[in-house]
Amino acid sequence: MHDYLGHPLGLAGWFARTIQAISSIIVLGITAWAVSEGNKTLSVIFSLVIATTSLVVIAVAVGISCLARRAKWHIIPLLVTDAIISYLWLTSFILLALNFNRRTCRVNRWIGEVSCSRSYTAEAFSFIAFFTTLMGLFLETAYIYWAKPDSVPRTEKRLHQERLSENLNAAGLT
Secondary structure, rough: OOOOOOOOHHHHHHHHHHHHHHHHHHHHHHHHHHHHHOOOOOOHHHHHHHHHHHHHHHHHHHHHHHHHOOOOOOOOHHHHHHHHHHHHHHHHHHHHHHHHOOOOOOOOOOOOOOOOOHHHHOOOOOOOHHHHHHHHHHHHHHHHHHHOOOOOOHHHHHHHHHHHHHHHHHHHOO
């Protein structure tokens, strides 16, 4: 059986993680621009923090997972971070949607100029980041349940139990 990177579910998970990282970088750039231009609303600051945190936390989780790939628990850091980050991205998307979709493009919430494309781009990529994080979480869960091999094959477990009972019989303990 393949490891996580060699399995099709794992490759799809890494593809989703790559899309998530690209989306995070785009949201990070747009929201950092908005903050530098003077827009310091809750939705913009929250999205900026989530984009930055997402990149750092996912990089650490991937590093831990790659270093411990021989251990049974190597996928757990990815599962935990994806579960947390997905809901933070959903919150970011909702805040951006509530902030930008109430008014038309003529009334700008950013810096006084008409830049609706930037606000809609940040909103769209925050949803893409949420969706790919959630997709990665489902792919990792599917890998754990369907593709992860047992650490010891069942025939070896049975042989081990038979040897143990023979040793206990030989020692007179049964």
